[in-house]
Amino acid sequence: MKCLLVFVLRDKCRYLLAWFFLSLALSSAQLLLPAAFSQGPIAVRIDELIHQRADGTLSPLASDEAFLRRIYLDLVGRIPTLAETREFLTRRSPQRRAQVVDALLASDEYPLRMAQLFDVMLNERRGEHVEWRGFLRQAFKENRPWDRITREILNPDVTQNISRGAAFFYTGRLKRYGQVPADVPGLVRDIGRMFLGVDVQCAQCHDHLFIDDYAQVDYQGLLAFVGNTYIRTDHPFPAVAEKQLTEKVQFASVFDGEQKKTGPRLPGGVEFDVPKFEPGEEFLVPPDKKKKTLGVRKFSTLRILAAELPRSDNRGFARNIVNRLWWVMMGRGLVDPLDLHHPDNPPSHPELLETLTDAMIAHQFDIKWFLRELALSGTYQRSSQLPGGFSDGQILLPQSYRVALERPLSAEQLLQSTLTATGVEQSWSIDPTGAKAGQDQSTIAAKEEQQQEWIKLFQAAFANPPKEPEIEIAPSVRAALFLMNDTTFLGWFESRPGNLVHRLAALDGDRLVAEELYLTVLTRRPSTDEILEVHTYLAADPAERTKRLGYLAWALVTSTEFCVNH
Amino acid sequence: MSEDHQRLLAKYEPKEIAVITAQPQVASAHFSPCGRYLCAGGYDRRVRRWDMTTDRPRELASLGGHDGWVEAIAFHGETLYSADTWGKLAAWKYTAAAPSPVWTVAQAHEGWIRQLAVSSDGQYLASCGRDQKIQIFRADNGEPVRQWFVGQDLFCVLFHPHTGQLVSGDLHGQVNIWELGSEDPVRTVDASVLFLQHRLQDVGGVRALAFDQAGKILTIGGTKPKNGGTVQGTPTLLVVDFESGELRNTLEIGGPADCFVHMVRHHDAGFLMAVTSGTPGNGRIVFQRPADAEPFYLNKNIPNCHSLSLHPDGNQIAVAATNRGSNGNGRPLNANGDYIGNYSPIHLLAFSDVAQSEQASRPTVSKSSTS
Amino acid sequence: MAFKQEVNMTNKFRCPQQEHQISRRRWLGTTVGTTVASWGLGGLIQPSVAESLRRDHKQVLFIWIDGGMSQLESWDPKPNTEFGGPFRSIPTSLPGVYISELLPQTAQIMHKLAVVRSLCTQDNSHSAGVGRIQRGDPKDRGVTYPYFGSAVANLLGPGESALPAYVWVKPGSGGFKHQDAGFLGPQYGALAFGDGQAPSNLSRPEAFDALDDQARNRLREAANRRYAQNRRRKVTDANTYVFDTAQTLMERSDLFDQSTFTRQELQRYGEHDLGRHMLVGRRMLEAGVRFVKVNSYGWDTHGDNFNGHASLMPRFDQAFSAIVRDLSERGMLENVLVIAMSEFGRTPRINGHIGRDHWPEAWSLAMAGCGLQSGVVAGATNPLGTWVKSEEYDIGHMFHTWFHALGIDARHREYVINGQPLPIAHEDCHAIKELLI
Incomplete structure (x- = not known):
């Protein structure tokens, strides 16, 4: 007992000393912070506008570790590896945060993460398709502007190999089960929801009961664009075509029965005429049965939709992507919910939303640029711990952004982070588009198959059911049962060569174990209490050390701290 | 449109000549065998009659004494048989000025009687109901002859025009063919595409049956259901060779909003006449030959068609429908602040060549409305 | 401009997800229990509270008929009238009271029921109606009120069973429906069992014994406590709750074994979703779950209403009458409040699709058990069934009545959220005296 106490005290002293110097280093670094950001003009403006409305103290900036x-x-959908963290923490450059942002945006993993993010956001777990995933990955690899991506989705072109998979947005919804x-x-x-931030569903049968701005004609006008779309079955990849729209969409309110008509029309926009053609006159390029082409119509509603919706002068289109990317990085849309933009639901920071929208348009819908600006703002880098003087329970409206909001991890982020943490597998190591050169094909195939299995496992435990947006942290009993009892997952905490538990078992001394863990x-780094806990727990039964190392690792991976983005 | 269709259309395109308004709604409207009366069973416990020989249809005293709804009506000669949803069956001399029942059976079924049919010789009356029974009565006095317990809610019964066999259609899409002397069906036709089990609900079923004149073709009508609750489905006709039970054609005669085929008839000229009703405002009158892919006549302007009756002279049809704007979740009130119900416009339509000749001889025909 | 002022000035931030103060700390110790037996919910209900629960364990069975059951084809028939439909009414075990012929089994237990025929509520759309009814349609204060199940879970707590307080047996998929809880915080959400089935991963791998399991979970909980310092509690509370619940369920996997229902039970309840789910519901009540919601979907009969009800109602009749009988025979009805209702009734007028539309103006619900009179029919509609002719009862009246029946004083009891007192039921409404014992 005495021996243990001495050990702890000695250990504690050494640790405290180290901590003291580290803190000094950190605080001096923090003094430099305004310069440390190398913020762009938009990032600066974000902070000004958030501060203006904060109405109270803000949390300080997050530590380098928390930021990392x-x-x-x-940006890459996983936690950093031990090596990456250690390396970052040695940096002293005031530019280090900007450096890591730029490095991650340029990395091979960025398009993989973005593809996953946009797949869940746009398709809401309606299933997967390798062509769709390929389309998204390629689009983000090239940093295609959002208006172009939108055009490719809204009017997919079977002849364009690099974008044809975009049709899955349509086919995933038009498929019959x-x-x-x-x-x-x-x-x-x-x-309406994904590209304009408006949910016209309730306006399907009548003008929206609560939102004056959503009229039945908004729904019906959008319907006129896509109502004639059908799935092409003559291609192995997702593909759609449209029948000729020959007359306006007729509709009647279920309340008053008044008959109305509309041609294609964007919500709040102008109505497009539906031209009449003599039979055989509908085509610019006639269909060719031998070549299996459907021809090019003079009047294509999908073409009009793709040309008219993602325009830089369509404010709703620009605002929507700004708001959604803001939500991605900050945890809550400036307009919340994300798909209820309307005058009675104004943004929390109207001027900020307009500023960002102007900037997004001026930068031609450059998503990478925009994410970089957000990432370099003090608002993004704020700590998720409550500002001084606050205790739990006091009103601190999330839309004040005075403290960083905790955000959910998607099933995929959680998987990749767990793989990274447990050292089971190099995360994101599989890229079917061949981004990772140097691996032989059969290894890649086997690993991909393995990853797909794990992804399915994690999706079953953590993803929402199809069509339910994943917006908020939603702990579930299903997930808890998975974390406690799934044998594949638990297997990752058994000691195997190269994995975390194996590494920990080889370390000499519980302090080192705690720090590595x-x-x-x-x-x-662990706190003194945490080091003490590790030591106490391991020392209590040296015979079971490896098993206990596994439990320690399991307890951290299943903790709230690991399972949210804070 | 093919020449064939144009030729048929020239002859059989129905043109509206009058509308009778019945309030509250009626389930169906039928011309009497003599052609002089139009009789409609309604949601108000009675069978209403109109004299069709006058310039404007003139309403006569109605047949009372029923309860609930009168959905089932059948004729033979000068007798009208009516049945209600509380189980009562009655026979009437419908030509009388103030008819009283010739006979009644107070509890012919336990509850809802769905349909009646009279054998071609007029000897037997068949009925079916929600009590899962088929009953056979003597048509002249209502004495029970026999019954079958089928074990499934029954929507339709129909006698073969020549053999005396009886056909029944049920909720689960089974069509049975019965001999009056046999315990079990002699044959069964599978129409289960017209049925769907959705959540707690049995959806669809056989809603219409018809023979062609020769009795060789049996047509089965209903919907291919998509879901329960607000039932949606594609109105569908199954054209079956009666002898072999072989399915010859499946005709989908509308979109999912059109939902049910409520009545189908074979016209002697070889085409089917069917009416559909679905999501309020949707309904069709469809004339189509069984082997054709498209109808030669399609009317989508009359909402919610519930019945079709061909006048014995072969020149006119009556289609009972529902008024526009019949639905909605709000409170529909009239000027007095009273809650308003719906009504049934009964559309009288004459075939093209007849309408034209009538137009020439009787230019003053106007839409009439009585209620 | 100051943030808070704008909120008050315009009240345009709908339902802000404010931080909540109430936590399950009242029910759960802040340190972890030591014995396996008390492991379940952390196991640390304060002794005095536990005692009062034992004395008086009131429960709720909430049968939710989603889409809108027709009052005219059920509790308030108007046979032989313009809007009465084709069906007859039948006498019941309560002299002079008639209900639809589609409820023959229920008619025999009418003397155990309390029926209200004078509901007049506010909302005629599903999207708003389901929420407004189940939240008791409180006055809009810019906060999201809890569903009745979450409210009861909060006000009465989970009880001794250590099972989740609010369980939802429903067709389709299951999961944790935290949205039901509104401002009470996610831990008061519903735990939904899709098709009454056990959630996956319910059994602990053989490699772990109970002590191992306890040890690793202690480490996890300690980590969570450290994380929660200086952070909003919401996320950690919710996470703690789901793990606690998961552990309790692991010990009660027997609740999900539908193979142990007897043939006879299945026949009595009906061999369909609602029958089986009601049996699962009965088992949950017997196990001590505070609030059990059993859900039936598909009642939105805008089309083919009468054939629809002819098919739906007998299945409801069977399952509903069976469980009321069973609870009664087992002596449980005294402490179980049974409620069967929809988000609204259906229009008197019959549309062209032979359907009835949404009708919040004059409709009915049925109840039985805990704190209620048995064999009572409150309120009446006019002869055509179009309007309520007695005092109109809104859902707020029902919330007052239910809370009263459960021994909760809705006039004085309040939620306190961010220091703001919030009435638990609409303050313009009152309990319906004639329904209460």
Whole structure:
């Protein structure tokens, strides 16, 4: 007992000393912070406008460790590896945060993470398709502007190999499953939600009851664009075509029965005429049965939709992507919910939203640029710990952004982070598009198969059901049961060569174990209490040391701190 | 449109000549075998009659004494048989000025009687109901002859025009063919595409049956259901060779919003006449030959068509429908602040060549409305 | 401009997700229990509270008929009238009271029921109606009120069973429906069992014994406590709750074994979703779950209403009458409040699709058990069934009545959220005296 106490005290002293110097270094670094950001003009403006409305103290900037974890999760979809963390923490450059942002945006993993993020956001777990994933990955690899991506989705072109997979946005919704019919209303609704931030669903049968701004004609006008779209079955990849729209869409309110008509029309926009053609006159390029082409119509509603919706002068289009990317990085849309932009639901920071929208348009919908600006703002880099003087329970509205909001991790982020933490597998090591050169094909195939299995496992435990947006942190009993009892997952905490537990078992001394463990899993150094806990727990039964190391690692991976982006 | 269709259309395109308004709604409207009366069973416990020989249809005293709804009506000669949803069956001399029942059976079924049919010789009356039974009565006095317990809610019964066999259609899409002397069906036709089990609900079923004149073709009508609740489905006709039970054609005669085929008839000229009703405002009158892919006549302007009756002279049809704007979740009130119900416009339509000749001889025909 | 002022000035931030103060700390110790037996919910209900629970364990069975059951084809028939439909009414075990012929089994237990025929509520759309009814349609204060299940879970706590307080047996998929809880915080959400089935991963791998399991979870909980310091509690509380619940469920996997229902039970309840789910619901009540919601979907009969009800109602009749009988025979009805209702009734007028539309103006619900009179029909509609002719009862009246029946004083009891007192039921409404014992 005495011996143990001495050990702890000695250890504690040494640790405290180290901590003292480290803190000194950190605080001097923090003094330099305004310069440390190398903020762009938009990042500066964000902070000004957030401060203006904060109405009270703001949390200080997050530590380097917390920042590093956050930015890795956001830009490459996983926590940093131990090596990456250690390396970053040695940097003294005031530019170090900007450096890591730039490095991650330029990395091979960035398009993989963005593809995953946009897949879940746009398709809401309606299934997967390798062509769709390929389209998204390629688009983000090239940093295609959002207006172009949108055009490729809204009017997919079977002849363009690099974008044809975009048709999955349509086909995933138009596909029939058994007796479940094509979800045309869902498609119409989602075009409004995903690209304009308006949910016209309730305006399907009558003008919206609570939102004056959403009229039935908004729904019906969008329907006129896509109502004639159908799935082409003559291609192995997702593909759609449209029948000729020959007359306006007729509709009547279920309340007053008044009959109305509209041609294609964007919500709040002008109506497009529906031209009449003599039979055989509809085509610019006639269809060719031998070549299996459907021809080019003189009047194509998908073409008009793709030309008219993603325009820089369509304010709603620009605002929507700004708001959604803001939500991605900050945890809450300036307009919340994300798909209810309307005058009675104003943004929390109207001027900021307009500033960002102007900037996004001026930068031609450059997503990478925009994410960089957000990442370099003090608002993004704020700590998620409550500002001084606050205790739990006091009103601190999330839309004040006075403290960084905790955000959910998607099933995929959680998987990649768990793989990284436990050292089971190099995360993101599989890229079917061949980004990772140098691996032989059969290894890649086997690993991909393995990853797909794990992804399915994690999706079943953590993802929302199809069509339910993943916006907020939603802990579930299903997930808890998975973390406690799934045998594959638990297997990752058994000692195997190269993995975390194996490494820990080889370390000499519980302090080193604790530091390696915490830095690997939680991307931070342990507190004195935490070191003490590790030691106490391991020392209590040296015979079971390896098993206990596994439990220690399991406890951190299943903790709230690991399972959210804070 | 093909020449064939144009030729048929020239002859059989129905043109509206009058509308009778019945309030509250009626389930169906039928011309009497003599052609002089139009009789409609309604949601108000009675069978209403109109004299069709006058310039404007003139309403006569209605047949009372029923309860609930009168959905089932059948004729033979000068007798009208009516049945209600509380189980009562009655026979009437419908030509009388103030008819009283010739006979009644107070509890012919336990509850809802869905349909009646009279054998071609007029000897037997068949009925079916929600009590899962088929009953056979003597048509002249209502004495029970026999019954079958089918074990499924039954929507339709129909006698073969020549053999005396009886056909029944049920909720689960089974069509049975019965001999009056046999315990079990002699044959069964599978129409289960017209049925769907959705959540707690049995959806669809056989809603219409018809023979062609020769009795060789049996047409089965209903919907291919998509879902329960607000039932949606594609109105569908199954054209079956009666002898072999072989399915010859499946005709989908509308979109999912059109939902049910409520009545189908074979016209002697070889085409089917069917009416559909679905999501309020949707309904169709469809004339189509069984082997054709498209109808030669399609009317989408009359909402919610519930019945179709061909006048014995072969020149006119009556289609009972529902008024526009019949639905909505709000409170529909009239000027007095009273809650308003719906009504049934009964559309009288004459075939093209007849309408034209009538137009020439009787230019003053106007839409009439009585209620 | 100051942030808070703008909120008050315009009240345009709908339902702000404010931080909440109430936590389950009242029910759960802040340190972890030591014995396996008390492991379940952390196991640390304060002794005095536990005692009062034992004395008086009131429960709720909430049967939610989603989409809108027709009052005219159920509790308030108007046979032989313009809007009465085709069906007859039948006498019940309560002299002089008639209900639809589609409820023959229920008619025999009418003397155990309390029916209200004078509901007049506010909302005629599903999207708003389901929420407004289940939240009791409180006055809009810019906060999201909890569903009734979450409210009861909060006000009465989970009880001794250590099972989740609010369980939802529903067709389709299951999961944790934290949205139901509104401002009470996610831990008061519903735990939904899709098709009444056990969630996956319910059993602990053989490699772990109970002590191992306890040890690793202690480490996890300690980590969570450290993380929660200086942070909003919401996320950690919710996370703690789901892990606690998961652990309790692991010990009660027997609740999900539908193979142990007897043939006879299945026949009595009905061999369909609602019958089976009601049996699962009965088991949950017997196990001590505070609030059990059993859900049936597909009642939105805008089309083919009468054939629809002819098919739906007998299945409801069977399952509903069976569980009321069973609870009664087992002596449980005294402490179990049974409620069967939809978000609204259906229009008197019959549309062209032979359907009835949404009708919040004059409709009915049925109840039985805990704190209620048995064999009572409150309120009445006019002869055509179009309007309520007695005092109109809104859902707020029902919330007052239910809370009263459960021994909760809705006139004085309040939620306190961010220091703001919030009434638990609409303050313009009152309990319906004639329904209460």
